[in-house]
Amino acid sequence: MNAIEINNIYKRYGATVALNGINLSIPGGQIYGVLGPNGSGKTTLLKIIAGILPASSGDISVNGISVTGNPDAVKSITGYIPETPALYESLTPIEYFNFLASVFKIDENILKDRINAFANALEIGKYLDEFIGSLSFGTKQKVAIIGSLIHDPQVIVMDEGMNGLDPKSSKIIKELLKDITRSGKTVIFSTHIMEIAETVCDTISILYNGNIAGTGNLDQLKGEAGSSNNDLEGIFLKLTGDEDLDNLLDSLRDSIK
Amino acid sequence: MNNKTLFLSKLIMVEQRYLALKDTPKFQQSVNSSNKQSYFMRNILMSYLSNAVLFTMIFLLLDSVYFEEKDIAALASFGLIIFLYLFIIGIYNSIVFLNSVYNNNIMAPLKSIPIKVNVNVPFASWFIYSSSSYIFVVLPSAVFFYILTGDYETIFLALLYAFLVMMLSFIISSILFIYSGRKAKKHTSIRNVIRILALFIFLGLFYLLLENPAYFGYVSSAISSLPYYVRIFAFPINTEYIVFYNYQLPLLYRILELSLSFLFLGIVLLIYSKIRYKIYEVLMTSEENASSEKIFSSIKTHGMARAFLNKDIKSTFRKTQNLSYIFLPVLFVIPFFFAVDTTSALDSGFFSLLYLVEFVSSFYAIFLLVVEGKGIDVLNSLPVTKKEITFYKSIFGLIIFSIIAAAFVIVTAAISKKISIYDLFEFVDVVILFYVIINVNISRLLSKLPPGTSNLNYYSFGTYPMLFIFILSLILLGISMGFAVGLSFIVFRSLFYYVYMDLPVNIIILVFMVMKPKFFKNNENVINSL
Numbered sequence: 001m002n003a004i005e006i007n008n009i010y011k012r013y014g015a016t017v018a019l020n021g022i023n024l025s026i027p028g029g030q031i032y033g034v035l036g037p038n039g040s041g042k043t044t045l046l047k048i049i050a051g052i053l054p055a056s057s058g059d060i061s062v063n064g065i066s067v068t069g070n071p072d073a074v075k076s077i078t079g080y081i082p083e084t085p086a087l088y089e090s091l092t093p094i095e096y097f098n099f100l101a102s103v104f105k106i107d108e109n110i111l112k113d114r115i116n117a118f119a120n121a122l123e124i125g126k127y128l129d130e131f132i133g134s135l136s137f138g139t140k141q142k143v144a145i146i147g148s149l150i151h152d153p154q155v156i157v158m159d160e161g162m163n164g165l166d167p168k169s170s171k172i173i174k175e176l177l178k179d180i181t182r183s184g185k186t187v188i189f190s191t192h193i194m195e196i197a198e199t200v201c202d203t204i205s206i207l208y209n210g211n212i213a214g215t216g217n218l219d220q221l222k223g224e225a226g227s228s229n230n231d232l233e234g235i236f237l238k239l240t241g242d243e244d245l246d247n248l249l250d251s252l253r254d255s256i257k
Numbered sequence: 258m259n260n261k262t263l264f265l266s267k268l269i270m271v272e273q274r275y276l277a278l279k280d281t282p283k284f285q286q287s288v289n290s291s292n293k294q295s296y297f298m299r300n301i302l303m304s305y306l307s308n309a310v311l312f313t314m315i316f317l318l319l320d321s322v323y324f325e326e327k328d329i330a331a332l333a334s335f336g337l338i339i340f341l342y343l344f345i346i347g348i349y350n351s352i353v354f355l356n357s358v359y360n361n362n363i364m365a366p367l368k369s370i371p372i373k374v375n376v377n378v379p380f381a382s383w384f385i386y387s388s389s390s391y392i393f394v395v396l397p398s399a400v401f402f403y404i405l406t407g408d409y410e411t412i413f414l415a416l417l418y419a420f421l422v423m424m425l426s427f428i429i430s431s432i433l434f435i436y437s438g439r440k441a442k443k444h445t446s447i448r449n450v451i452r453i454l455a456l457f458i459f460l461g462l463f464y465l466l467l468e469n470p471a472y473f474g475y476v477s478s479a480i481s482s483l484p485y486y487v488r489i490f491a492f493p494i495n496t497e498y499i500v501f502y503n504y505q506l507p508l509l510y511r512i513l514e515l516s517l518s519f520l521f522l523g524i525v526l527l528i529y530s531k532i533r534y535k536i537y538e539v540l541m542t543s544e545e546n547a548s549s550e551k552i553f554s555s556i557k558t559h560g561m562a563r564a565f566l567n568k569d570i571k572s573t574f575r576k577t578q579n580l581s582y583i584f585l586p587v588l589f590v591i592p593f594f595f596a597v598d599t600t601s602a603l604d605s606g607f608f609s610l611l612y613l614v615e616f617v618s619s620f621y622a623i624f625l626l627v628v629e630g631k632g633i634d635v636l637n638s639l640p641v642t643k644k645e646i647t648f649y650k651s652i653f654g655l656i657i658f659s660i661i662a663a664a665f666v667i668v669t670a671a672i673s674k675k676i677s678i679y680d681l682f683e684f685v686d687v688v689i690l691f692y693v694i695i696n697v698n699i700s701r702l703l704s705k706l707p708p709g710t711s712n713l714n715y716y717s718f719g720t721y722p723m724l725f726i727f728i729l730s731l732i733l734l735g736i737s738m739g740f741a742v743g744l745s746f747i748v749f750r751s752l753f754y755y756v757y758m759d760l761p762v763n764i765i766i767l768v769f770m771v772m773k774p775k776f777f778k779n780n781e782n783v784i785n786s787l
C-alpha cells in the first residue's frame with residue numbers, strides 16, 4: 001500500500017488555480033522530493049497533505065486515512081515542518097516541547113530521551129531554557145524540526161524545512177531522514193536546494209504552475225525532460241521552461257551596468 | 258505633513274490589514290487581479306467610512322430624541338457621554354494599534370530603507386487611517402445644539418475637543434505601552450503590575466471627573482463652590498460646560514475660553530511631542546527586544562486542558578502589555594461603581610454592575626485569540642479541533658473573569674459593609690453565564706477564520722468584531738436576566754429573588770449550549786454567519 005495517495009487534487013483561490021488536478025502515489029519508506037519554482041503550488045500541496053489546508057476537490061489518504069474525512073487523525077500521525085518556523089515566542093523550547101508532548105500524549109521518559117538526543121545532535125542544548133523569541137532563525141528552525149518529530153510521526157512533511165540550518169545540522173537531518181525511512185516511515189519534502197534533493201530523495205516530482213511536470217528518480221526525470229544534462233538543476237530548468245534564461249540574464253546584465 | 262510621511266503611515270496600516278486578511282478567501286481571490294494594489298486602500302477606506310457613517314447615524318438617532326424635545330441640558334449631558342465614548346474608543350484603538358505594529362515588527366523593516374522616517378508616522382497612521390473616523394460622532398449633538406441655541410462655536414469646540422480627547426487617549430495608551438515592559442519575562446514584575454494598576458486608577462479617576470465631579474466628596478464640593486466662570490475652564494473636569502454652555506457667557510469669557518482651549522491643545526501636543534520619539538524608537542526596534550533571560554523548567558507532560566492552560570498563561574502574562582487588555586473591562590465600570598446607591602435593599606445596582614463587568618469582559622474572546630498570534634499555525638498542524646480550542650480558551654477566559662468578579666464582589670461587600678449569601682449567588686450566576694458568553698463568542702470568531710490562517714491580529718475577524726461580540730453578549734445577558742426576573746415574579750410575586758432564580762436559568766442555558774440540541778445547532782449557524 002502506498003503511504004500517500006493523492007487523487008485529483010484541485011486547489012482554487014477564486015480564479016487562480018494553485019493545484020490543477022494533482023495525482024501522485026507515494027510509497028512508504030521513501031524520501032519524496034517536491035521541487036518547483038516559486039508559486040508553483042508546493043506549499044499548498046504539502047499543507048493539504050498535512051491536513052492544514054482543505055483541497056477544493058479531490059482527496060488524499062495518508063497511511064489509509066482520508067485527509068478530507070479525518071484531518072485530525074492524519075495530523076496525529078504526521079509531523080509538519082513549515083518554511084518559516086511558527087512557534088510560541090514567549091515559551092522556551094522545553095515548554096514548547098512539553099506542550100506538544102501533552103497534546104500527543106507522549107510518555108515523560110520517552111520525551112526526556114528524545115529531547116536530549118535531538119538537542120545533542122542539533123547542538124541546541126544551551127538554548128533550551130531561553131525564550132524562543134530570542135533565538136536565531138536557524139535555531140528556531142531546529143526547534144520546529146524537533147517539535148514536529150517529537151511524537152515519532154509516521155509521515156514527515158517538510159516545507160523547505162532545511163532553511164537556515166548550518167551544514168552540520170543539515171547533514172544530521174539528512175541522515176536522520178534516511179534512517180527514518182528505513183523503518184518504513186515516509187518523508188515528503190520541498191526544497192530549492194538541488195544538491196539536497198539529488199542526494200537525499202528516492203523519488204522527485206517537479207511541480208510547475210499547479211501541474212506535475214515530471215515524476216521519478218533522476219534517470220527517469222532525465223528521460224522525461226529529454227535532457228542531456230546529468231544534474232538535477234538542468235533537468236529542473238528543462239521541465240520548468242529555461243528557454244528565456246539567456247535573454248533574462250542579458251537583460252539583467254544590461255540593467256545593472 | 259509631507260507625502261513621504263503620509264505614504265509610510267498608509268503602509269503601516271496596509272501591512273496590518275495584509276497580515277490579517279492574507280489568508281481569507283476574499284483576499285486570495287483578488288491576489289492576481291489588476292486592482293490588487295487598491296484592494297487594501299478600498300478596505301481601509303470602507304472601514305473608515307462605515308465607522309464614520311454607522312456611529313454618526315447611531316448618535317444622530319439618539320441625539321434626535323433630545324433635539325425633538327428641545328432639551329438643551331439633556332443634549333449637553335448626552336454630548337458629554339459621546340466624549341467619554343470617544344475617549345474609551347481612543348484608548349482601545351490605540352492599544353490595539355501599538356501592540357499590533359510592535360508584535361508583528363511592522364516598522365522594523367523601515368530601518369533598512371535609506372530615508373529618514375518621520376517620528377510622527379505611527380500617530381499619523383493611527384489617526385488618519387482609523388481613529389479620526391470616530392470624531393464625526395460628536396457632530397450630531399453639536400449641530401443640534403447649534404440649531405437650538407444659534408451658537409456656532411459649539412461645533413468648532415466639539416471638533417477641537419474631540420481631537421483633544423483622541424490625542425489624550427493615544428498619549429495614555431502610548432505611556433502604558435512604553436512603560437509596560439516589552440521584553441517577555443518569566444514573571445511580570447510586581448513593579449510593572451503596580452505601574453499599570455496605578456495608570457488604570459488614574460484613568461478611572463479621570464473618567465469619574467469627566468463624568469460627574471459629584472462623586473468626589475470634598476473635592477467635588479470644592480469644585481462646585483468655584484465660581485461658574487472658573488468651573489467652565491477646568492478641563493477636563495467638565496467638558497460639558499466648555500463645549501456646550503459657552504453661549505451663555507459674555508464675549509470676554511468666550512474669548513478667554515477659546516484661548517484656554519487652545520492652551521489645553523498646546524499642552525497635549527507638547528506631551529505628545531515629548532513621548533513621540535520614545536514610541537518611534539520602541540516600534541522601530543521591536544525585533545531587538547528579545548529577552549536573554551533563562552527559565553529553567555523541567556520536562557513534564559500534562560493533560561490537554563492543563564497543557565493549553567499553561568501555554569496560554571505563559572504566553573499572556575509574560576508580555577506585560579497584555580495586562581492592559583485584561584484591565585480594560587475594569588476601566589469601563591469604575592465610574593459607574595461609585596455612582597451606585599450602596600444603601601439599596603436589593604443590591605440591584607451592584608448586581609447590574611457585575612453584569613456590566615461581564616458584558617465588557619466578553620472582549621476577552623477576541624483578546625485570547627489574538628494572543629495566539631503566529632502560534633495559530635502551530636495549532637493548525639496539531640490534532641486539535643476548533644471545538645477543543647474554544648473550550649480551552651474559554652476556561653482560561655473564565656479563570657481571568659472569575660478573579661475579577663471575585664475582587665468585584667469583595668470590594669462590593671467592603672463598601673456596603675455586609676456580606677450575604679446573595680453575593681455568593683451573584684458570583685456563581687455571572688461566572689456560569691460568562692462561560693456561555695465567552696464560549697459562544699470564541700466559537701463564532703474561530704469559525705470566521707479561513708482554514709490555514711497563519712497569523713492572528715485584531716483585524717483578522719471582520720470589520721466589526723467587537724460590535725458582534727457585544728451584540729451576542731447582550732442577547733445572552735438579556736435572555737438570562739429576562740428569564741430570571743420573570744421566574745422570580747411568577748414564583749414569588751417579587752423581583753427580590755431574581756438573583757436566586759438566575760442560577761437555575763444560567764445552568765439551563767449552559768446545559769443547552771453543551772448538549773446542543775438541533776434548535777441550538779441551527780441558530781449556531783446563524784450566529785456564526787454574523
